[in-house]
Every structure is written in structure tokens, then in C-alpha cells.
Amino acid sequence: MTAALLAGLLAGYGIAVPVGAVGTYLVTLTARTSLRTGSCAALGVATADGLYALLAALGGSALAGLLRPALGPLRWASALVLAALAVGGAVAALRQYRGHRPATRAAPPAPSPARAYLALLGITLLNPTTLIYFAALVVGSRAAHAVPPVEQAVFVLAAFAASASWQLLLAGGGALLGRALTGHRGRLVTALASSCVITALAVRMLVPPG
Template identity: 60%
Template sequence: MIAALVAGLLAGYGIAIPVGAIGTYLVALTARTTLKVGASAALGVATADGLYALIATVAGSAIAPALTPITTPLKWFSVLVLLAMAARGATRAITQYRRLQSTNNAAQTPPNPTRAYLNLLGMTLLNPTTIIYFTAVVLGAQATATTPSYLQQSLFILAAYLASASWQLLLATGGAVLGRLLTTPRARLITALTSSTLITVLALQVLRSTL
């Protein structure tokens, strides 16, 4: 149970922490509106992450029994996918930092809390990286002789959602208190590298289970 909870938290933080275009928009939105609007938008992002974690978990559970003969190759594939994502995230963050590029996506008309929630939910759902990420994590964890119980799967999904929600709400709070500080090139570099580190930790956990 604890392992499923920790895996969900790592997965949730791994995908949520990098402050990219959506994170920048969330901070800027809160800075120019209210914390209530920002918190609603943050929960929209977390909901999308939770939905993708749910989809990946359910799909992984459905095909897990058929994966038993290729357990080891699948785990190695999952490790490679996660490491590639970690490397790509870190490389892109360093490149953007060196070019001093920052994204500034501010809407002309500040939305109300409901609209902010739906806007960020839709924006996050349109990001294919999220579903690829969760699928790699879930398949890497489930390609074992023992299929995770429904409770373990539920804990993983809940932990992933809570991790994402806590970070997005922190960004929203940061937007209300610190304005755009977290969207500076240096801050975005630090958060991206932190995310790549967490994803690498996930890959190493999968790798350790194959040895």
C-alpha cells in the first residue's frame, strides 16, 4: 500500500512540477485576478492529471495478464521511456534558460472560477506527454506476475491527483503572493530539473524491480 502511495506521489509531482506554458499561465492568471480563480484553474490541471492516471491505470490493468511473458523487456522499455523523458525535459529546460526564453500566456479577459477550471482542464488534456508519461509509469509497475489490487490502483491514482493538486495550488498561491517570480528563466530551469530528477527516480525504481 505504501509503495503504491509513494509511486503515485512521485508520478504526480514528476509530471506537475515543471513550470512550462500552463504553469506560467496559472501563476500569471492568479497574479492578475484572485486566489479563488487561480485555485480553480489549479484544480483543473490536477483533474486532467488524475484522469490520465486513471486511464493509464485501467488500461494497464486490462492488459497486464497478457504481458507476463514479456515482463522484463517491457520493464526495460518503460525505464528507457522515462529516462528519455527526464533527459528531454532537462535538455529543453537548459536550452530555454540559455536563450532566456519565457512564455507569457495571459488571457485578455480574466475568467471566473468555473471558466478558469474548464480552461486549464482542456489545456492540460490536450498535452499528449501526460498520457504517455503515466502509461510508461503504470506499465512499468504493472508488468509483474502479481497484478496490483484495486486498492493499490486507487491509492496510486489518488496520490497522483493529490500531488498534482498540491503543486498546482502552490503555484496559484505563489502567483497571489509572489507575482511572476516562479516564471523567471532561473525558476523554470530549477523546477524542470527537479521534475527530471523525480522522473529518473521513478525509472530507477522500475529498474530495481527487474534485478
């Protein structure tokens, strides 16, 4: 049981800690909205990680093999979604900056917590590499015996908890960033920098690994 717990925690942090395009978007989303919205978005990412961990525990090697042929189209879909987010964020920031709109004028509507949760859940699910990652860990840890269902559950819950704790930490950092950059120009620079980073990571996603 302890081994399954530690394996799940390590697996969850292993997939969550490297801050890629989704993590960058999570931080900037929280910075321009609220900690509540960012926390819901963070839980969306963690839910996707938990679902993939569950699928890997139940039948990782078979599912990973089925998804491998779809890696290319899904990678393109994920990159296009991230690129759209980057362009949309930059355009909205430029419009708001050039118009010098006061707070009473209509600003780009912030997503609701539920919408942020579903958006980040969907974006993260577009990356089947997460399933292959968990599947490799699960298959590699199954020597010649089957893992009991209780240990599988512990592994999945630990992976979810690890991912959730890290994503919530990123959301907290985004909330602090939002409080620090209250100036008109500061928010523009942050939005454009975020869009550039997300675009670069989306392009990098299209490059096959290795």
C-alpha cells in the same frame, strides 16, 4: 498499499513540478485575478493529471499506443491554444497600458473560477504525453502480476493529490506576485514577459523530443 501511495505521489510530482507553459499561465492568471480563480484553475490541471493517471492505471499501455499516432496533431493544437493565450494576454495588457484606463473603466473581464477550471482542464488534457508518462510508470511497475483495484485507486488519488498540491502552490505564488506588482507599468512588464515565455514554450512543444 504504501508502495502504491509513494508511487502515486512521486508520479504526480514528477509530472507537475517542471513548470512549463501551463504552469506559467496559471501563475500569471492568478496574479491578475484572484487566489480563488487561480486555485480553481490549479484544480483543473490536477484533475487532468488525475484522469490520465486513472486511464493509465486501467489500461495504460493500450491507450498510450492508441494515442501515439495523434501526438502530432494534439501537440499542434496545444501549441496553438497556448500561443493564442500569449497573444491575447499581451494585447490586453498593451491596450490597458496605452489607454491608462482607470479602475472604473471597462477592463478585460477576468474569467470566473468555473471557467478558469474548465480552461486549464482542457488545455492540460490536450497533452497526451501525460498519459504516456503515467502509462510507462504503471506498466513498468506491474511485474508479472496484476495490481489490485485498491492499489490502483491509491495510486490515482496520490497522483492527483501531489499534482493538486503543487499547482495550488503555483497559484499561491501568483497571488503574491499580483499583490507585489500593483503598479501600472509592473503589470504590463509581467504580462509581456509571461506572453514571451508562453510563446517560447509553445514553440518548443512543437519540437519532437530526443
